[in-house]
Amino acid sequence: MSQALRPSACPGLLRIVQALDGGICRIKLNGGSISADQADAVADAAEGYAGGVIEATNRANLQIRGIGSEETALIESLLAAGLGPRTTAGDDVRNLMLSPSAGIDRQMLIDTRPLAEQILASLQSHERFHELSAKFAVQLDGGEALAMLEHHHDLWLSAVEQDGECLLAFGLAGCPTEMPISAVRLEHGHALVIAVLELFLDLARPEQTRMRHLLAEQPMAGFVAQLAERVPLVPITCVPRASSMPPIGAYPQREPDGFYVGAVPPLGRLDAAMLRGAAKLARLHGDGSLRFTPWQSLLLPNIQARDAAEVIHNLETLGLRCSVDDALAHLIACTGSAGCGKGLADTKGDALQLAALLQRHGQIQSVHLSGCSRSCAAAHVAPVTLLAVSPGHYDLYFRDAALPGFGALHARNLTIEAVATLLDARSRSPLDA
The missing domain is CATH 3.30.413.10 (Sulfite Reductase Hemoprotein, domain 1)
Structure with a gap:
């Protein structure tokens, strides 16, 4: 690892990039996969050298946020866990995305x-x-059934x-x-x-x-x-x-009696206890591995059919979402103004509020909240996009294949309450049935 790092605005494992809430370290996972022991190492690093926030990214990688002065110790702990590149210069270009169900998908x-x-x-x-x-x-x-x-x-x-x-x-x-x-x-x-x-x-x-x-x-x-x-x-x-849609719940694998269980960390964020708990379940009921997905979620492969319900219950106890009927499991939000200098609104907090309102209305919709036009949290256009214009206020877009960017602008400068009311009314309109 003697090669020099080139300048870049993108974080990597060896390059910590500063944000409002501290440094960001991006851990690129081979095919989105990580062993339970490596997951524990990430949890330890996030807890010991940072603010404890771990993010699942839309490229099936992990990020640690809120890193303080102990950058070197954090990097060394992750390298010791086998999470680094073969060469220093090779870290930036390890950008290969697979299906989260590679090798186990029934349809592959x-x-x-x-x-x-x-x-x-x-x-x-x-x-x-x-x-x-x-x-x-x-x-x-x-050719997997599960592929972003x-x-x-x-x-x-x-x-x-x-x-x-x-x-x-x-x-x-x-x-x-x-x-x-x-x-x-x-x-x-x-x-x-x-x-x-x-x-x-x-x-x-x-x-x-x-x-x-x-x-x-x-x-x-x-x-x-x-x-x-x-x-x-x-x-x-x-x-x-x-x-395909994000994997939430239990799905049969190619092997008889094998299942993978998909779970969504709220708004793509885990804490150390969540990640350690998921790693423990992977050891107890799976093959000792976890797979992260481009939907900012995770799945545990090779779970026996008899254990699937218990695994789901335990993941939910940890705070992960395992039901397709959970509104929060379908929302994406960038870091927002709490951690990013370009964010115009607290997208994470607003997303939690919107999820509660949508759940109350019985609405399950895929919504992306973006703090600015860069759209860091979503690498594709969501059916509904909220683009922040000021704290607590958003422009509302609906995806339209004929239009560039987020799609068709529907309304401007809406509060979260107004967004929830509008989405509820639109879903009930016979014109949209």
């Missing part, structure tokens, strides 16, 4: 984990890839069946809910990723840090033609996939 076409290991090893070991932006991201799914497919990635790969053969369809600067550009055979999956990254670095100017920046200037057809010179491509005719 392939187990993506072996290919993911190859890709992660290359991202960290190829020095040239360290030139990539800390935001440059790759997604890989194996609405997050835009610089490169995405998705397992599909065509003419009796399993292929990896792929796209650039988009997501699998869009038409794929082309495909490769499974044995060329790793070579495709290498070729795309190398070609991007060959063509992009320093200020073109993301694939979308390059493709705004470089025609897609030209990029793909050059790509075809490096790896054999297969024409693809599959239809776009539809993204």
Whole structure:
């Protein structure tokens, strides 16, 4: 770990970035997975060297907030737990997102984990890839029923069946809910990723840090033609996939009598006791691992059917949400003004108030509260977005595929009470039935 860290605004495990509530350390998890012992190490670090706040991110990673003066001790404790990169410069580029149910999903076409290991090893070991932006991201799914497919990635790969053969369809600067550009055979999956990254670095100017920046200037057809010179491509005719809902509760796995249990930390935040408690349940009833999801939630895999109800009860006792009928389980909120200098409202506090009002009205809706237009908490557009304009006041947007950004602006400068009333009335309107 002797390489120097490059400047970046993005936190990493080795780079603590300051916020209003202290330092932020982002722990990138391989495929979103973490062992129970590693979860305990994160809980200990958050409690011992920070304010005790742990966040599940929308890229299936973890963050520790409120870090004070003991940055070095915190980093060393996490490295000792095996949560660091293979090389210092490799930490920034470990941006590979898998399905949370990789390898255990009943609907999967392939187990993506072996290919993911190859890709992660290359991202960290190829020095040239360290030139990539800390935001440059790759997604890989194996056709699982559980997959977040609405997050835009610089490169995405998705397992599909065509003419009796399993292929990896792929796209650039988009997501699998869009038409794929082309495909490769499974044995060329790793070579495709290498070729795309190398070609991007060959063509992009320093200020073109993301694939979308390059493709705004470089025609897609030209990029793909050059790509075809490096790896054999297969024409693809599959239809776009539809993204699934966040996993809440118990779901059957591929293995007989195996279940995974999904739980949502309120607004994506855990404390040390929650994380330790979930780790203990993973040891007692699962395989000793936890998986974090791009819905800012977690799941415990390989739970026996007879234990699922007990696991759910114990997770709820810890303060996690395990019911789809819980309004709070469907709300997303950024850090807000309590921890971010750009936040115009206390989004976390306002979200708790909104959840209570929606629950009282019997309304279960997916709502995103954003303290500013950067939309840090959600990597995709939610059905309902509240954009803060001042403390306790928000502009209300409804998702519209024909419009950019958050969608259609419906009302301005609403209080949380007004938002709840409007959403309740709209849900009961026959025009929206």
